[in-house]
Amino acid sequence: MIQTVIFDMDGVIVDTEPVHHYAYHQHFKQLNIEISDELYSTYTGNSTRNVFQKIKAQFNLPHEVEDLIQTKRSLFNEAFDTKEDLFLIEGVEDLIKDLHANGIQLILASSASKVTIERVFNRFNLNQYFTHKVSGEDFPKSKPHPAIFEHAASLSVAPKENCIVIEDSTNGIEASVAANIYCIGYDSLHSKDQDLSKANLIVKHFNELNAEKVKNLK
Incomplete structure (x- = not known):
């Protein structure tokens, strides 16, 4: 049983996926990188850390993973708190x-x-x-x-x-x-x-x- x-x-x-999508894509714009919808869909179910580990390696970003995580989380938290349709x-x-x-x-x-x-x-x-x-x-x-x-x-x-x-x-x-x-x-x-x-x-x-x-x- x-x-x-x-x-x-x-x-x-x-x-919360629309909020994550918004926060990630705002961040991608800041980083000046292009993430296709197909590539983005492969991140579903991954932690933010794992997502940025992959992105840092793929796009050869100079940023620390920890800094990338914090920026995305700030964008997410701001959107989460203001989004009424959740x-x-x-x-x-x-x-x-x-x-x-x-x-x-x-x-x-x-x-x-x-x-x-x-x-x-x-x-x-x-x-x-x-x-x-x-x-x-x-x-x-x-x-x-x-x-x-x-x-x-x-x-x-x-x-x-x-x-x-x-x-x-x-x-x-x-x-x-x-x-x-x-x-x-x-x-x-x-x-x-x-x-x-x-x-x-x-x-x-x-x-x-x-x-x-x-x-x-x-």
Whole structure:
């Protein structure tokens, strides 16, 4: 029986991707570099550090990765605080409340920084439902590396085989598969060009899930 659900955040709980897109592209303009939509889509599910490590190497930038990260985060935070059209993904709050009310442990495992996670959780009052929040900035390698999900599963009240992951990105699903954790792929309108084929189950709306169904998965 499933006892723990490990949630990704971006694209699963909240769609901060437009804010990230805005902040990244403002920064790319400042750096005078051209990032195609195709290349940008490969960054989905990566931490900001990993994105800038790749960009620094590819474009031979003289800047320190740490400085690049701080500039992008400043642009993101400014946009996040002023953006009014930022909402939870449709149906996810009802699912979170239903899982929590039925005794299923909830853990967050997101590539986002701790600061961004806290901004989202405070804005939408989600802290009460989750026992742990794991940030990708604590791991040297981003998804599809399984480290973040392996760590999240180690925080579960149950063995790994009684955990599931909910993800919307190719990298996140591959990380879940590599960690050998059952994965629900959320086919989000917001996450473009993502391959969900390796997920154990694919849903298009969170009303397809509830605590009873989740408990009996596998």
